Amino acid sequence: MQRITCDVLVIGAGPAGLAASIAAKQEGAEKVLIVERDESIGGILQQCIHPGFGLSYFKEELTGPEYYARFADKTLELGVEVLLNTMVLDITDEDVVCISAKDGLSIIKAGSIVLAMGCRERTRHQLTIPGSRPSGVFTAGTAQRLMNRENAMIGRRVVILGSGDIGMIMARRMTLEGAKVIAVVELNDYLAGLTRNKVQCLDDFEIPLLMKHTITDIKGRKRIESVTVCEVDANNIPIPETAVEYPCDTLLLSVGLIPENELTHKAEIDISPITNGPVVNQYMQTSREDVFACGNVVHVNDLVDNVSLESERAGQYAAKYALGKLKKREDVIQAQPGRNVRYICPQQIVNAEDGGEINLYFRVAGPEEKVRILVKTGDKVIVQKKALRVNPGEMEHMRFDAREITSPDLTVEVMKEAI
């Protein structure tokens, strides 16, 4: 067993962990250590070979590997240490326990901890689709890993359930590799992912998108042979008369992501039932004052650019905490979702009178057109903007200074614009 001491410990070397570790170093933390269970750094971006990253952060269009490389280079340059092939088992009150095949158990004592474990995909079992249990049913991200990193062509006739970004990106990827994507099937009447991906991944290749449809049966003995697709009614209940059976050898599921918070739960850190991630304040600090969190472990993001920005904040304040420079939190204000707002992140603002930029990220509950977004405290509107269209698949954000919060409440609401 080895004992390690560090100022800031970051769990996970994906985009969130890399950005947090860099910011922690830049803030003055001397020893910053990342623990990563994979054999290499970069996280999910290693398999996201497509472009579309960095448009807001770097003002240029990069692929996933190019995007994380810029952060990886910086960690190297700044002397961030990385423990690969190492899995964190437990965060106790005193230290962090991790294990690797090479070193066995390690006990890490850290001045502060940054949770950057990311998320994982929802699977068929969480949807309860009836039918047999053949092979050929993949989550879209697993399919992406198999094709982009392991050189496996996973199928030739593909149906995709869910219009999430990874599903649409895999529709294009498989088409380019010679597969026939029969349809993308979406339960809701709005897109789960970004419009950009519908245009460039589906429309470009004339792949049909069936809105208000779902899969009601999976048939096949060894390998999947067909799926049954039904239209759904206003309550999302399948209409049996509309059933169509599509022969296929592959079904991809792109039906949502779940923040990976087993460690957070075990450490008894408060978790939001809506985001399924830790509740954080504007410093990305969790209910345990020495534990910070960032990226998809907090809430699932659409754009890695936002993850990088949020994670820099987590790393910066984790370093401040470790160096004894972070003021005790007082006057906790809860940010309340108002009309047509599903959740807000960060959920809490502390020490508002000290000022500092607040960047509230939020998602709407349902799609709407011609709206006004307002951030309010007491009777005062702090900041507002018009939006032509809002969609649950595209995260919104509002920026203002903490000093503007003059009452002990904060609400974000989306109002229909009077015409």
Next chain:
Amino acid sequence: MEKIVICTVCPIGCNITVREENDELVITGNQCKRGLTYATNEYLHPVRILTTTVKVHGGDQVLVPVRSAEPLPKELLFSAMDLIRDLTVDAPIHRGDVLINNILDTGIDIVATGEIKC
């Protein structure tokens, strides 16, 4: 001829109509200048960045991710894939290495976006 272009420049996603009238493009439905440029290019000559993978011989990974250094004409994507699919490269490979020079005489290179060690 008329074509509806969904603008992907920003999240608003305007539905822009492009119509040809007396050899001139009439563009409506855009809300900004960038949308005008996007719709014009989409109508006259749509281009896309192509990303895929190339097989690697003797590396620590079996595939290296690649991209077209610049966007390729959309109609050439499948022909470009046919060429890239037949290629195998030897490790080591560095990010930015040109793996196919001037693909399909477009003047555009296919470059590695990942690092592969031996």
